[in-house]
Amino acid sequence: MSKSFLIDTSRCTACRGCQLACKEWHGLPANKTLQWGSHQNPPDLNPNNYKLVRFHDYMDETGTIRWNFFPDQCRHCEVPPCKEVGDVYIDNAIIKDEKTGAVLYTEKTMQFTPEQAEEVREACPYNIPRRNDQTGLMSKCTMCFGRITNGLPPSCVRACPTGTMNFGEREDMLKLAEERLALLKKKWPKASLGDPEDVSVIYLMTDTPDTYHEYAVAEAKPTSPMTKKQLFAKLASPIKAMKA
Known part of the structure; x- marks a missing residue:
């Protein structure tokens, strides 16, 4: 079975x-940024940041100010829309490793x-590719493909000191996700999982997705007669039918 994260x-x-662990493992250079009114730094994902901890503060229904943190990264979709679009132009510029579930961008993307x-990026329900x-x-x-195929955890999981980042067999991560969700709902009734059937990076959130990030789940905005969420479902349906 393929691998999954639980965040x-x-x-x-x-x-x-x-x-930081992601940047160090991939040898990515630093970004020069300026203060823009948030502790979130850099302001967004970019070619030198594959992972970004997003900060979002808001007032809940009790009038309490809350601060939600969202370690954003590629979801490694079960049926990646970015690959579906990319293959129209350059076959296998984007590949999916079926053994691990990792969705990988190759040097062919330079073509x-x-x-x-931009079409590839727009196809992503989570606004990830750069x-x-x-x-x-x-x-x-990259799901730290070189690490996980050699029995090592992804660098972000290895570095996490709190248990936020979890990684393992998909079945085990889904089970852990449901167990943690049931526990958290006792304190946070709005707790939910982000698109667990469609992605290999599953987020467990204590409040509604919009209180974390605009693209926390594949809700997305209409780009054509079909929303990104509907496109995602359409792409996934033949695969799900085959597995059934």
Whole structure:
């Protein structure tokens, strides 16, 4: 069975150890940023940041100010829409390793025109892929493919000190997700899992997804007669039918 992450946001302290570990493992350069009114740094994902701890503060229905942390990364979709679009232009520029479930961007992505790369990005319900304007290479989380195929955990999981980041066999992570969800609902009735049937990176949230990040789940905005959520479901349905 393929691998999955469980990201338990109830345990996240925004230490950003996962974010730094990802950069160090992949040898990514630092970003030059400016203060923009948030502790979230850098402001968004970019070719030099495959993982980003997002900060969102809001007032709940009791008038209490809450601060939610969201360690954002590629969801490694069961049926990746980005690959479906990418294959229209360059076959296997984006690949999915069936053994691990990792969705990987290859150097072939440099052959996409800027317009094609933008279509690939727009196909993602989670707004993840980024393109290097100098090289044309598209990039995102790799699931630390070289590590997991050698029996090591992803670097972000290895670095996490609180138990927020979990990784293992998909069946085990889904079981852990349901157990943690049942426990958290006692304190946070709105707790939920983010698209667990469709992705390999499952988020456990203590409040509604919109209190974490605009793209926390595949709700998305209409781009055509079909929303991204509907497109996701359409792409996934033949695979689910085959598994049934």
